[in-house]
Amino acid sequence: MSTTPESPKTGTELVKRGMAEQLKGGVIMDVVNAEQAKIAEDAGAVAVMALERVPADIRKDGGVARMSDPDMIDGIIEAVSIPVMAKARIGHFVEAQVLQSLGVDYIDESEVLTPADEANHINKWKFTTPFVCGATNLGEALRRIAEGAAMIRSKGEAGTGNVVEATRHMRTILGDIKKLAALDEDELFVAAKNLQAPYALVKEVAELGKLPVVMFTAGGIATPADAAMMMQLGAEGVFVGSGIFKSGDPAKRAKAIVDATLHFEDPEIIAKVSRGLGEAMVGINIDTLPESERYAGRGW
Amino acid sequence: MSSPTIGVLAIQGDVREHAVALAEAGALARPVRKAEEFDDLDALVIPGGESTTMSKLALSFGLFEPLRARVKAGMPVYGSCAGMIMLADKILDGREDQETVGGIDMTVRRNAFGRQNQSFEADVDFAPTPDAPVHGVFIRAPWVESVGAGVEVLATLGAEPYAGRIVAVRQGNLVATSFHPELTGDRRVHAYFVDLVRDAV
Numbered sequence: 001m002s003t004t005p006e007s008p009k010t011g012t013e014l015v016k017r018g019m020a021e022q023l024k025g026g027v028i029m030d031v032v033n034a035e036q037a038k039i040a041e042d043a044g045a046v047a048v049m050a051l052e053r054v055p056a057d058i059r060k061d062g063g064v065a066r067m068s069d070p071d072m073i074d075g076i077i078e079a080v081s082i083p084v085m086a087k088a089r090i091g092h093f094v095e096a097q098v099l100q101s102l103g104v105d106y107i108d109e110s111e112v113l114t115p116a117d118e119a120n121h122i123n124k125w126k127f128t129t130p131f132v133c134g135a136t137n138l139g140e141a142l143r144r145i146a147e148g149a150a151m152i153r154s155k156g157e158a159g160t161g162n163v164v165e166a167t168r169h170m171r172t173i174l175g176d177i178k179k180l181a182a183l184d185e186d187e188l189f190v191a192a193k194n195l196q197a198p199y200a201l202v203k204e205v206a207e208l209g210k211l212p213v214v215m216f217t218a219g220g221i222a223t224p225a226d227a228a229m230m231m232q233l234g235a236e237g238v239f240v241g242s243g244i245f246k247s248g249d250p251a252k253r254a255k256a257i258v259d260a261t262l263h264f265e266d267p268e269i270i271a272k273v274s275r276g277l278g279e280a281m282v283g284i285n286i287d288t289l290p291e292s293e294r295y296a297g298r299g300w
Numbered sequence: 301m302s303s304p305t306i307g308v309l310a311i312q313g314d315v316r317e318h319a320v321a322l323a324e325a326g327a328l329a330r331p332v333r334k335a336e337e338f339d340d341l342d343a344l345v346i347p348g349g350e351s352t353t354m355s356k357l358a359l360s361f362g363l364f365e366p367l368r369a370r371v372k373a374g375m376p377v378y379g380s381c382a383g384m385i386m387l388a389d390k391i392l393d394g395r396e397d398q399e400t401v402g403g404i405d406m407t408v409r410r411n412a413f414g415r416q417n418q419s420f421e422a423d424v425d426f427a428p429t430p431d432a433p434v435h436g437v438f439i440r441a442p443w444v445e446s447v448g449a450g451v452e453v454l455a456t457l458g459a460e461p462y463a464g465r466i467v468a469v470r471q472g473n474l475v476a477t478s479f480h481p482e483l484t485g486d487r488r489v490h491a492y493f494v495d496l497v498r499d500a501v
Binding site: 005006007008009010011012014015018019021022023024025026041044045046047081082083100103104105106128129130258259262263 | 310311312313314315316317333348349350352353356357360361381382393394395410411415416417418419420421422423437438439440457458459460462463480483484
C-alpha cells in the first residue's frame with residue numbers, strides 16, 4: 001500500500017446519528033439500578049436509560065432531580081451488554097462531561113431533570129458521546145439538532161402514564177414537517193423565521209420530508225397499545241419511563257411493550273400481548289397538573 | 301436486468317436505510333417480519349440493530365427455524381453489524397441465551413471495538429470493489445475473530461489500532477459486514493449483493 005490509511009474517526013455526526021438508526025423499532029426503558037436494567041434487557045429492550053428516580057417518583061418526591069450517581073451508572077453498564085443511556089440536566093455541560101467519561105452510549109439532555117441553565121442548552125457538538133433531546137414541536141427539535149443533538153424524542157409528559165401529551169407532540173412535530181414539505185422554496189425563509197430554527201435545517205427537512213435524525217416518542221407511554229399507537233402515528237421507536245417499573249408486573253409488561261412495538265400494525269398480536277399484564281401505573285390527568293409541574297415546558 | 305425481490309428483516313434496526321439502498325441497487329425491497337412473508341423472497345438482508353433484541357424477538361415469534369431452513373436451501377442473505385452476528389455460527393460476548401441463524405463458519409465478537417464513544421468511520425478496502433475503498437461506518441460494531449476454511453475474507457481494516465481485523469466475509473450465498481454501507485450514499489456493497497442474488501436465482 002502506498003499511503004498509510006487514515007486513522008479511524010470517532011465522534012462524527014454520522015456515527016452519532018447512525019447509532020440512533022440502529023435503535024429504531026425498539027424500546028428504550030428507564031431503569032434506576034442494575035436489577036431493573038437486567039429485567040429490561042431480558043425483555044428485549046434495545047437500550048436502557050439510567051436515571052436516579054423514574055419520573056413518577058420525581059413528581060412525587062419533589063426536590064431537585066439530577067444526574068445519577070456514577071456508581072449506579074457503572075453498575076448498570078456492568079450488568080447489561082445493550083447500550084446504556086443516561087440523563088443530564090438541561091444546560092448542565094459538566095454532568096454531560098461526567099457521563100461521557102463514564103462511557104455511556106447516549107446522553108439525554110432531559111427536561112425530566114431540573115434544568116441547570118434557563119437560557120442555554122448544552123453545546124452538544126463538543127462531545128464524542130451523542131445526545132438525544134426532547135421536543136414539543138418542529139422548531140424546538142431543529143434548535144436541538146442545531147446544537148448537535150443526534151436524536152430527538154417527542155417530550156410527552158413524563159411520569160404521568162398519560163399518553164395524551166405524547167400524542168400531541170408527535171402529531172405536532174409530524175404535522176409541522178408535512179406543512180413545511182408543502183411550501184414553495186421561496187416561502188422557506190419566513191418558515192425558518194417562524195420556527196425560530198436555522199434556515200439550512202428547515203430547508204433540509206422540507207426536502208427530506210422528515211427530520212435528519214431519528215425521532216422516538218416518550219412521556220406517558222404505559223401500555224402496549226400506547227406504544228403501538230405512537231408507532232402508527234410515525235414514531236421510529238419508544239422510550240418508556242415510569243410505565244414499566246411502576247406497574248404490577250414489570251417483566252411481563254416490558255416484554256409486551258417490546259412485542260407491540262414490533263407488531264404495531266397488528267391488533268391481534270397487540271391484543272394477545274396485552275392480556276394478563278396486571279395493573280398499569282395509575283396515571284395522572286394532565287388537566288389537574290399545575291403549570292409548574294409540567295416538564296414539557298422546560299427547555300423552550 | 302432482473303429485479304430480485306429482497307426482504308429486509310424488520311424486527312428492529314435500520315430497515316428503511318437498507319430498503320432504500322437495495323432499491324437504488326436495482327432490487328425490489330420490502331420489509332418482512334413474519335415467517336409467512338419469507339416464502340416468496342429471492343434473498344434477505346438482516347439490518348443493523350441490537351442483536352440481542354433481534355435474537356429474542358426472532359425466537360419468540362418463531363422466525364429462526366424458517367430462516368435456517370431458507371439459508372440451508374441456499375437463499376442469499378446479507379447481514380450488516382447485528383446482521384453479521386445473526387449469520388455467525390459462533391459468537392463471543394453475546395448473551396448466554398443469544399441464538400443466531402448461523403450459516404457462516406466464523407466466530408464473531410459482539411461490540412468488539414468497544415462502546416459508542418469508540419464507534420468510528422474508516423475507509424475499507426472491500427475486495428469486490430477494487431477501484432476505490434468503501435467508507436465504513438462502525439457502530440458498536442462486531443469483528444470476525446476467526447473464519448473456517450470455506451469462508452472468503454472480503455475486507456480487513458488497514459488503519460491502526462485495528463489493522464488486520466476482519467470486517468467483511470462471504471461464504472457461498474451469505475455475505476456479512478461489520479460496517480453499515482446503508483448509512484452512506486455509496487451503493488456498491490448493496491450492488492455487489494444484488495448481483496450475487498441475480499446469479500443465484
